[in-house]
Amino acid sequence: MRSLAKNKMLRLSCQQASRLLSQRQDGPLPFGKRARLRLHLAYCDACTNVSRQFETLRLAMQQWRDRE
Amino acid sequence: MSSTTGTGGATLVIEFEVLAEQRPYLLKVARMELRDEHQAEDCVSDVLTQAYEHRAKFRGDASLRTWLISILKNRIIDLLRKQWREQPIEESPSGEQEFDDLFDDTGHYALMPSAVRDPAELCQENGFLSAVQLCVDKLPKRIGQVFVLREVLGTETKELCKELDMTTSNVWVQLYRARMMLRTCLEKRGFGNA
Numbered sequence: 001m002r003s004l005a006k007n008k009m010l011r012l013s014c015q016q017a018s019r020l021l022s023q024r025q026d027g028p029l030p031f032g033k034r035a036r037l038r039l040h041l042a043y044c045d046a047c048t049n050v051s052r053q054f055e056t057l058r059l060a061m062q063q064w065r066d067r068e
Numbered sequence: 069m070s071s072t073t074g075t076g077g078a079t080l081v082i083e084f085e086v087l088a089e090q091r092p093y094l095l096k097v098a099r100m101e102l103r104d105e106h107q108a109e110d111c112v113s114d115v116l117t118q119a120y121e122h123r124a125k126f127r128g129d130a131s132l133r134t135w136l137i138s139i140l141k142n143r144i145i146d147l148l149r150k151q152w153r154e155q156p157i158e159e160s161p162s163g164e165q166e167f168d169d170l171f172d173d174t175g176h177y178a179l180m181p182s183a184v185r186d187p188a189e190l191c192q193e194n195g196f197l198s199a200v201q202l203c204v205d206k207l208p209k210r211i212g213q214v215f216v217l218r219e220v221l222g223t224e225t226k227e228l229c230k231e232l233d234m235t236t237s238n239v240w241v242q243l244y245r246a247r248m249m250l251r252t253c254l255e256k257r258g259f260g261n262a
Contacts (some may be wrong), residue, residue: 010256013150013169013171013174013175014171014175014176014177015167015170015171015175016175018167018244018248019240019244022217022240022243022244022247023240023244025243025247026218026224026225026239026243027224027225028241029216029236033258035256044092045176045178045180045183046181047181049181049183049184050177050181050232050251052183052184052255053140053182053184053251053259054182054185054247054251055090055187056184056187056190056191056259057200057219057247057250058219059187059191060187060190060191060196060200061198061204061216061219062123062219062220064197064200064201064220065096065097065220066133067197
């Protein structure tokens with residue numbers, strides 16, 4: 001994993017990660033993208049927060065719909 | 069909410085009044101999706117009429133609301149398919165540089181995104197869901213409509229593509245834009261941390 005993290009070709013920017021975070025809300029990511037995103041999230045607090053924000057949006061929309 | 073008839077007790081009879089009680093619920097969703105009061109009212113009336121006509125199909129294994137939402141979803145997809153054919157928008161390709169101003173030169177967030185400790189707790193907080201609604205209502209119309217179809221009506225990406233003549237990448241782009249705009253809108257309110 002260490003060599004993978006060092007490889008710039010494989011490293012995602014937060015901007016790229018944001019697209020994948022959205023995409024994974026709508027279906028499973030292909031293996032390569034999933035692995036790169038997981039790696040990115042392992043060291044990036046900002047994207048971890050965005051991931052949580054996207055989850056919150058999903059929950060919020062369901063709760064908005066069903067609240068009285 | 070329903071009574072059973074016959075000796076087997078298997079037949080559910082839904083009275084129209086029981087369906088009509090769900091009108092405000094359906095109307096709220098239709099308004100957010102269609103952004104047009106008259107269209108929303110007509111749409112919900114159609115849904116209730118259709119549900120009543122097909123009430124024998126309601127098995128009671130799903131909740132009444134879930135069943136009505138599925139009818140509403142189909143009705144809305146029919147409406148939007150027509151509208152979008154009449155007023156097509158050019159598919160704007162998703163540039164790598166989209167939302168560029170949120171990121172610095174190295175591709176990192178210029179402002180640290182707020183942490184959400186507990187999404188469920190946040191959704192319980194006074195005013196948060198209303199703030200979300202406000203932000204959704206402010207999305208560009210088409211982007212908001214795709215987002216609401218996905219998140220409120222539970223439409224899968226595949227279904228969006230098939231029913232609304234969208235490519236998979238276009239669906240992803242629209243949903244990405246919606247989510248990024250919504251998070252920006254909510255960040256202005258501290259994302260619940262204010």
